[in-house]
Amino acid sequence: MTDTGREIHLASRPEGWPSAENFRLVEAPVPTPGPGQVLVRNTLMSVDPYMRGRMNDAKSYVPPFRLDAPLEGGALGEVVASEADGFAPGDTVLHGLGWREYALLDAGAGRKVDPTIAPVNTYLSVLGLTGQTAYAGLLEVAAMRPGDTVFVSAAAGAVGSLVGQIAKLKGAARVIGSAGSPAKVKRLGELGFDAAFDYHDGPVRESLRAAAPDGIDVYFDNVGGDHLEAAISAFNVHGRAAICGMIAQYNSAEPPAAPRNLAQVVGKRLTLRGFLVNDHNDLRDRFVADMSGWLRDGAIRYDETVVDGIERAPEAFLGLLRGENLGKMLVRL
Amino acid sequence: MTDTGREIHLASRPEGWPSAENFRLVEAPVPTPGPGQVLVRNTLMSVDPYMRGRMNDAKSYVPPFRLDAPLEGGALGEVVASEADGFAPGDTVLHGLGWREYALLDAGAGRKVDPTIAPVNTYLSVLGLTGQTAYAGLLEVAAMRPGDTVFVSAAAGAVGSLVGQIAKLKGAARVIGSAGSPAKVKRLGELGFDAAFDYHDGPVRESLRAAAPDGIDVYFDNVGGDHLEAAISAFNVHGRAAICGMIAQYNSAEPPAAPRNLAQVVGKRLTLRGFLVNDHNDLRDRFVADMSGWLRDGAIRYDETVVDGIERAPEAFLGLLRGENLGKMLVRL
Numbered sequence: 001m002t003d004t005g006r007e008i009h010l011a012s013r014p015e016g017w018p019s020a021e022n023f024r025l026v027e028a029p030v031p032t033p034g035p036g037q038v039l040v041r042n043t044l045m046s047v048d049p050y051m052r053g054r055m056n057d058a059k060s061y062v063p064p065f066r067l068d069a070p071l072e073g074g075a076l077g078e079v080v081a082s083e084a085d086g087f088a089p090g091d092t093v094l095h096g097l098g099w100r101e102y103a104l105l106d107a108g109a110g111r112k113v114d115p116t117i118a119p120v121n122t123y124l125s126v127l128g129l130t131g132q133t134a135y136a137g138l139l140e141v142a143a144m145r146p147g148d149t150v151f152v153s154a155a156a157g158a159v160g161s162l163v164g165q166i167a168k169l170k171g172a173a174r175v176i177g178s179a180g181s182p183a184k185v186k187r188l189g190e191l192g193f194d195a196a197f198d199y200h201d202g203p204v205r206e207s208l209r210a211a212a213p214d215g216i217d218v219y220f221d222n223v224g225g226d227h228l229e230a231a232i233s234a235f236n237v238h239g240r241a242a243i244c245g246m247i248a249q250y251n252s253a254e255p256p257a258a259p260r261n262l263a264q265v266v267g268k269r270l271t272l273r274g275f276l277v278n279d280h281n282d283l284r285d286r287f288v289a290d291m292s293g294w295l296r297d298g299a300i301r302y303d304e305t306v307v308d309g310i311e312r313a314p315e316a317f318l319g320l321l322r323g324e325n326l327g328k329m330l331v332r333l
Numbered sequence: 334m335t336d337t338g339r340e341i342h343l344a345s346r347p348e349g350w351p352s353a354e355n356f357r358l359v360e361a362p363v364p365t366p367g368p369g370q371v372l373v374r375n376t377l378m379s380v381d382p383y384m385r386g387r388m389n390d391a392k393s394y395v396p397p398f399r400l401d402a403p404l405e406g407g408a409l410g411e412v413v414a415s416e417a418d419g420f421a422p423g424d425t426v427l428h429g430l431g432w433r434e435y436a437l438l439d440a441g442a443g444r445k446v447d448p449t450i451a452p453v454n455t456y457l458s459v460l461g462l463t464g465q466t467a468y469a470g471l472l473e474v475a476a477m478r479p480g481d482t483v484f485v486s487a488a489a490g491a492v493g494s495l496v497g498q499i500a501k502l503k504g505a506a507r508v509i510g511s512a513g514s515p516a517k518v519k520r521l522g523e524l525g526f527d528a529a530f531d532y533h534d535g536p537v538r539e540s541l542r543a544a545a546p547d548g549i550d551v552y553f554d555n556v557g558g559d560h561l562e563a564a565i566s567a568f569n570v571h572g573r574a575a576i577c578g579m580i581a582q583y584n585s586a587e588p589p590a591a592p593r594n595l596a597q598v599v600g601k602r603l604t605l606r607g608f609l610v611n612d613h614n615d616l617r618d619r620f621v622a623d624m625s626g627w628l629r630d631g632a633i634r635y636d637e638t639v640v641d642g643i644e645r646a647p648e649a650f651l652g653l654l655r656g657e658n659l660g661k662m663l664v665r666l
Contacts, residue, residue, distance in 0.1 A: 053600065060600045224596060246596040262592070263557060263579040265607030267386065267393045272605040274598030 005030050005041075007070040007100035008313050014055055017251040018321070022055070023314035026070075031104040033083045038093065038105050040077035045098030045310075045331045046124045047317040048073060049222075052250040071099035074124050076113070077333075087112065094123050101310055101333055118295065125158055125328035126302040127291055129277050133244060134162035134220075135287045136280035139170065141273050142218045142242035146171030149212055151231055153177075154222035155196065156184035156303075158328035159244060163220045164193050165300050172218075176211045178204065178227065180323040187326060191301060204230040215239075223248045228272075229259035235268050243274040251321065303327025338363050338374075340403040340433035341646050347388055350584040351654070355388070356647035359403075364437040366416045371426065371438050373410035378431030378643075378664045379457045380650040381406060382555075385583040404432035407457050409446070410666075420445065427456050434643055434666055451628065458491055458661035459635040460624055462610050466577060467495035467553075468620045469613035472503065474575035474606050475551045479504030482545055484564055486510075487555035488529065489517035489636075491661035492577060496553045497526050498633050505551075509544045511537065511560065513656040520659060524634060537563040548572075556581045561605075562592035568601050576607040584654065636660025 004027045011024040033039045051073055054065045065071050075098030079091040084107035087093070095110040097103035113123045125131065137159075138144050150167040154160045155177025164175045177188045177196045188196035195211040208216070208230045217239055219231035224246025231241060265272065294300040305325040307316040313331045320329045337360045344357040366372045384406060387398045398404050408431030412424040417440035420426070428443040430436035446456045458464065470492075471477050483500040487493045488510025497508045510521045510529045521529035528544040541549070541563045550572055552564035557579025564574060598605065627633040638658040640649040646664045653662045 228595075243598050245599060249596050259595070262561075262595075263582050265576050265605060266578060266609070268607065269609055269612060270607050272598065274601065274603050276599070276602055279602060 003030060004028060005101035006310050008310065009069060010055060010065045010067055010071055012067070013057055013064075014052075014251075018052065018055065018318060020314055020318070024068075025311050028100075030102045033081050033104060036084050036107050037082075038079050038084050038087045038107060038110060039081040040093050040095065040097075040103045040105055040110065041080045042075045042077035042098065042101055042103055042333045044076045044121060044124060045313065045333060046074035046128075046130075047313065047320050047329050047331060048130075049245050049247050049250065049320065051317065052247075052321060070097075072096055073098040074129060075099075075103065076120055076124055077103060092120055094128070098331075099310075099313060118292070121304060121328075121330065122295070122302075124330060125304060126162060126295065126300065127288065130158045130328055131162055131291050132280070132284060132287050133277040134159045134166055135291070136277055136283060137220055137242035137244050137275055138163050138166055138218070140280055140283060141275045142220060142240045144170060144172060144218045144240075147173045148217035149174040149176070149215065149236075150218045150220065151176045151178075151208060151212065151216045151234070152220045152222070153199075153227040154245075154247065154323075155179050155188055155193065156181075156326055157222060157323075158302075158325070160220070160222055161188070161191055161303060161327055162300065164188065165191055165294075167218075168192050169294060169299060174212065176208065176216070178207070178223075184326060187303070199227070205233050208234050218242070220244060221246065225249060225258045229261055232259050232261050232264050232268075232270065235264070235270055237268045239268060239270045241270070241272045243272060247321070304330055306330045306332050308332050336363060337361060338434035339643050341643065342402060343388060343398045343400055343404055346390055346397075346400070347385075347584075351385065351388065351651060353647055353651070357401075358644050361403075361433075363435045366414050366437060369417050369440050370415075371412050371417050371420045371440060371443060372414040373426050373428065373430075373436045373438055373443065374413045375408045375410035375431060375434055375436055375666045377409045377454060377457060378646065378666060379407035379463075380646065380653050380662050380664060381463075382578050382580045382583065382653065384650065385580075385654060403430075405429055406431040407462060408432075408436065409453055409457055410436060425453055427461070431664075432643075432646060451625070454637060454661075454663065455628070455635075457663060458637060459495060459628065459633065460621065463491045463661060464495055464624050465613070465617060465620050466610040467492045467499055468624065469610055469616060470553055470575035470577050470608055471496050471499055471551070473613055473616060474608045475553060475573045477503060477505060477551045477573075480506045481550035482507040482509070482548065482569075483551045483553065484509045484511075484541060484545065484549045484567070485553045485555070486532075486560040487578075487580065487656075488512050488521055488526065489659055490555060490656075491635075491658075493553070493555055494521070494524055494636060494660055495633065497521065498524055498627075500551075501525050502627060502632060507545065509541065509549070511540070511556075517659060520636070532560070538566050541567050551575070553577060554579065558582060558591045562594055565592050565594050565597050565601075565603065568597070568603055570601045572601060572603045574603070574605045576605060580654070637663055639663045639665050641665050 093110040156179040215236040225248035489512040548569040558581035
């Protein structure tokens with residue numbers, strides 16, 4: 001064990017698209033755990049679109065990242081020193097202090113995971129909050145029912161690819177995904193999507209209409225903007241949107257023009273519902289049971305894009321915003 | 334009884350704001366009821382904002398009004414001839430064939446009302462679909478709970494004025510209304526609103542923030558556009574909008590720019606839900622029981638703006654769109 005560890009600080013708040021200059025790699029002393037604390041050496045961390053929002057100095061549901069302090073986010077690591085009951089060196093711990101090589105945790109802030117049950121990576125992706133987001137958004141927030149036609153944007157991403165597969169497993173009649181490259185569109189076919197399109201190929205509204213001539217019942221929104229507008233236009237009556245994110249807008253300095261057809265929510269009796277996964281922990285046991293079974297049976301497949309080295313975490317995050325990932329974007333430390 | 338009756342036809346489809354030229358007063362033969370039919374002489378009819386939508390030739394939840402045929406809408410009348418069991422001359426009937434002096438109804442399309450229980454006008458307003466819209470939207474669609482802060486737009490209108498009063502009766506902590514004139518704002522104070530503002534007095538967002546410094550939990554939307562944007566901005570987490578109408582957009586040829594802050598639905602976990610009262614007939618009995626009691630106790634007050642003469646029905650409708658009504662806009666035939 002060394003005396004210092006590296007961590008990524010927020011050097012400045014991005015305006016519009018972030019860039020490497022907004023991040024700073026810092027060498028910091030490795031802390032010593034006090035009573036009730038554990039020191040974890042991180043091995044894997046998650047980068048997620050929602051982190052863009054925390055880089056703004058805006059009042060929101062979670063406080064903004066602080067300047068000149070390490071960023072935060074889902075991470076896995078190994079306990080190297082423990083002053084807390086129930087944690088011993090060698091334990092694998094899931095926690096929220098990523099973006100650093102060494103994390104000092106209060107015991108209540110970490111959760112031990114069993115690396116013999118599933119590959120540890122999956123606790124940051126398909127078996128973790130990523131999977132739970134897909135599950136909760138689709139089944140609880142959008143209340144998908146068997147027979148529904150489901151549309152997912154950013155469908156080749158970590159959440160979207162699971163939404164589509166869970167929809168099929170839960171009886172959706174038809175699942176349509178949009179993605180940002182021919183390779184991703186091809187991958188959606190392999191994952192069992194009934195139709196997929198590259199949103200660069202034309203107006204989303206037209207592509208969706210062609211893929212769902214009889215309309216859609218559920219929309220899982222990761223993108224916002226023209227995708228949400230297209231979904232509103234394609235919705236059948238009583239359509240339901242679970243709004244997980246609006247990545248199209250995160251880096252825009254201009255207010256978005258779309259959706260221009262919001263008035264259709266009345267006549268079609270649509271429900272548009274934003275959600276955060278943390279509000280849906282009541283279904284965690286059900287999610288873990290379902291997802292573990294699907295993984296065991298090979299019924300769910302998941303992709304990971306792994307970048308090596310904490311110094312490349314900003315690059316991984318920027319690539320995620322540009323859609324360079326297939327499935328879950330992770331950084332191996 | 335005469336041989337002919339007058340009716341208002343749709344002469345042309347308006348583009349943008351409708352005008353008198355879109356309507357035509359026509360003299361038509363009075364029909365004779367066949368088996369199972371009743372002939373009703375209308376005495377009162379309703380004009381409602383939703384009718385603007387039916388003037389467009391657009392696929393929607395209800396078919397568009399036909400050109401060169403009478404418009405339709407809620408009406409009350411007196412049976413003058415009946416070939417249907419259960420209906421006799423002199424009965425007062427509530428039905429959907431307004432905009433004409435004589436309506437020929439299949440018996441199933443009309444409902445007898447008892448003029449001794451309540452003034453018949455109320456079956457078209459506070460005890461009718463208008464009241465039920467306010468009740469269903471507030472309590473079921475927006476799921477208002479005691480202690481909520483509630484914002485209503487077009488609050489001096491037929492639906493809005495009831496929403497605010499029902500909210501107070503059901504335990505809202507604070508009810509805020511927006512309206513379009515100082516007289517209406519004053520009236521909202523008399524109806525028990527805790528705060529009200531004239532939306533001409535400044536940006537709605539600022540007026541609402543001043544009236545609801547601690548945010549809002551429920552928004553009953555009759556207006557859309559800048560009002561919906563202001564509500565999204567003022568919403569507390571888990572805020573809920575019941576979207577009844579978007580009158581600000583009905584006459585606009587341009588797609589609306591607002592709401593530009595829709596991305597807030599995620600972080601605040603907002604629910605925006607469009608509705609039509611007809612989907613909520615399951616709570617009709619509860620509504621009638623509650624509302625009858627409130628009327629009996631003098632706990633609910635309602636305004637009516639009555640225009641005389643079927644020839645002035647277009648004028649009444651146009652006035653409604655311009656906000657010239659206080660409370661329910663009716664035409665006495």
